[in-house]
Amino acid sequence: MIVVLVFFAIVFPSPGAAYIRFGAAMLFLIWLLERGTIHLRPMIEATTDGPPREHVGWVATSRFGHRRLERRAVEAIERGDPASEPRGLRLVEL
Numbered sequence: 001m002i003v004v005l006v007f008f009a010i011v012f013p014s015p016g017a018a019y020i021r022f023g024a025a026m027l028f029l030i031w032l033l034e035r036g037t038i039h040l041r042p043m044i045e046a047t048t049d050g051p052p053r054e055h056v057g058w059v060a061t062s063r064f065g066h067r068r069l070e071r072r073a074v075e076a077i078e079r080g081d082p083a084s085e086p087r088g089l090r091l092v093e094l
Helices: 002-011 017-038 066-078
Strands: 043-047 055-060 089-093
Touching: 043 066, 043 089, 055 066, 066 089
Parallel strands: none
Antiparallel strands: 043 055, 055 089
């Protein structure tokens, strides 16, 4: 729907088309920022000695508190439960 509105705003310029272009540009910038900040979240990966040897990976649900999140991941592995999801982390690899 937005693509159609932007298309008509570019092809058929009118006084109201500037508002459509501005709104579409703002939505695009917000989307771009959101997609970019996903890559700023830390990824914590670990391989247990085993047996059996396991490789696990967690991604943080927030961008802050990396050391605390690493400690929680280490505690989960030491408990013998690397497949758990400690608070603030989401399991992405097993």
